[in-house]
Amino acid sequence: MLEWLQNTPLAVSVSEDWFPWIESTHVLFLAVVAGTIFLVDSRLLGLTSKHLRVTYLSERLLPWTWTAFVGAAITGTLMFMAGATHYATNTPFLIKMALLVLVGVNMLYFQFVTFRSVQNWDTGRPTPAARAAGGISMTIWILVIGFGRWIGFV
Amino acid sequence: MDLHQFSDWLSNTPFSQSIQVTSWAIPGIQTVHILALATLFATALMFTLRIAGRGLSSEPLQNQAPRFARAIWILLLILLATGTLLIVAEPGRTITNPAFYAKMIMLALAIGITLWLTTVSRRQFGAPAGIHVAAATVSMLLWVAIIFCGRFIAYVESY
Secondary structure (H helix, E strand, O other), X not given: XXXXXXXXXXXXXXXXXXXXXXXXXXXXXXXXXXXXXXXXXXXXXXXXXXXXXXXXXHHHHHHHHHHHHHHHHHHHHHHHHHOHHHHOOOHHHHHHHHHHHHHHXXXXXXXXXXXXXXXXXOOOOOOHHHXXXXXXXXXXXXXXXXHHHHHOOO | OOHHHHHHHHHOOHHHHHHHOOOOHHHHHHHHHHHHHHHHHHHHHHHHHHHXXXXXXXXXXXXXXXXXXXXXXXXXXXXXHHHHHHHXXXXXXXXXXXXXXXXXXXXXXXXXXXXXXXXXXXXXXXXXXXXXXXXXXXXXXXXXXHHHHHHHOOOOOOO
């Protein structure tokens, strides 16, 4: 299955001709994803943008996050295809994927539980639950980038 | 002493050697570099959008300009510090690499434009003129190209 994937014309083309371009595009998309998320997380932690409402900052930033996330996922998938058999046993890669699942769970919990009371903490210092969500998100994204970079060193 | 000799000398200094023999040091420094570039890129994007009258446009630009400027300069300092460490660790990979020089030239241009825009934005700057929007857009394109060149240092042959 992985070998079939790696031998598809698309995967071969990525690995032979396009890898540096796809990888650079991945870095660009991840910069927008992580950068915008850090700005929101930092607001949730009460560190920056304190004068801006949480809802306002989120609605202005998160569309960029999601668009770039789609781009990062597509370029990431292309890179995975180019070396599927290698990445499937690459420990930092597997840890990175597990961390992405965790950060997704954190985001869903925040969105559907913590965020429901946002009207009470939209201005000023967020509640402990919201600060925890921001701190967890920032920590996991830092690790995602760290393990992502590590993939190439194994 | 030419660049190759300088590069050899630098990579033999005890400090460079100590980074080279620490297995996690280079990916670790690169990670901090990527974290800072991500935050810088997102901040520069918000600054550019704001100059174009979009994004975080709920308050006057001259109130926001010092905050944008402070964030951008702090992040640039982190990028310069980690970038310098990466050069010291692997001078042969960077000092004679065309992608590295292309990156540095574009970095100087991007810093120049950002310096100008942050200075202009601090003053009364009701609706930014077309020239400011154009300059901010050019700076964003430069940041994109800088990110590409940064990654291409790993692929372009040093001379």
